[in-house]
Amino acid sequence: MSLSCTWHLWEKSFRVGKCLPAISNSLRHYRNRPTHNIGRMHGLEKPKPPPVRKKEVGTWKPEEYKAVKENHLDALNFIVSGYDIVLVEQYAKFVHQLMIKFKQNILEVYALPSSNAVVKKMLGADQRLLKAMTPEIELTMYKRIIQVKDMPSQTYPILLQTLMHYIPQSITLKVDKHNEEQHLSRYQYRVELAEEKAMLQQLYDSR
Structure with missing residues (x-):
């Protein structure tokens, strides 16, 4: 399928209000590419306390x-x-x-x-x-x-x-x-x- 034919089909589907599944899948190339955790939320987990040192064990608080x-x-x-x-x-x-x-x-x-x-x-x-x-x-x-x-x-x-x-x-x-x-x-x-x-x-x- 040529580029002009693809553009005409896309313009026709946009006017009708529908989207062709074959064309939509072919245009979304980012699905198979790594995202490197872009867009995810970070820092929501509660930070863990630091490990207790040997000098602090047995101290009276x-x-x-x-x-x-x-x-x-x-x-x-x-x-x-x-x-x-x-x-x-x-x-x-x-x-x-x-x-x-x-x-x-x-x-x-x-x-x-x-x-x-x-x-x-x-x-x-x-x-x-x-x-x-x-x-x-x-x-x-x-x-x-x-x-x-x-x-x-x-x-x-x-x-x-x-x-x-x-x-x-x-x-x-x-x-x-x-x-x-x-x-x-x-x-x-x-x-x-x-x-x-x-x-x-x-x-x-x-x-």
């Missing part, structure tokens, strides 16, 4: 422990302590399950390093104090912490009353707001590391 709403409480630590590790574990498990039942936002459940306590008995008043004190028994204190955030102020007294009703003997329950001191108490102090740091500081000062 106080803004994460604040409550979202005004009638909610900040991060609370339910500290369960006692000398019997079986009772401490069972009661800490009960506190954890109770928080799950009331659909509370549990951040962490962890254990603190145990501490030892020596109970001594005084033999007589005539002897000196240092000689009269003899070790009788050594006790170990165990602690478990259930950390809850965004607890409603109306639910807090109900939960606390339920926990105090089922607390066993020789177990202590303490509720406190999370702070930096409690965060640092999770890590055990190393005397050897402090001595090595002091030796390094002396070497730097001697230069």
Whole structure:
């Protein structure tokens, strides 16, 4: 088909209001060509956060422990302590399950390093104090912490009353707001590391 014949057919179809399919397909050559994403929308996806560096892992961020709403409480630590590790574990498990039942936002459940306590008995008043004190028994204190955030102020007294009703003997329950001191108490102090740091500081000062 010549160019003039094609033009006459196109003009005739334009006047009638119709379009010939053969001519329309032959004129749209861009369908088989790459578009290189021209005309598409970009930047609508939510950008992903950058990966967490190793130095930022384990750092304490106080803004994460604040409550979202005004009638909610900040991060609370339910500290369960006692000398019997079986009772401490069972009661800490009960506190954890109770928080799950009331659909509370549990951040962490962890254990603190145990501490030892020596109970001594005084033999007589005539002897000196240092000689009269003899070790009788050594006790170990165990602690478990259930950390809850965004607890409603109306639910807090109900939960606390339920926990105090089922607390066993020789177990202590303490509720406190999370702070930096409690965060640092999770890590055990190393005397050897402090001595090595002091030796390094002396070497730097001697230069």
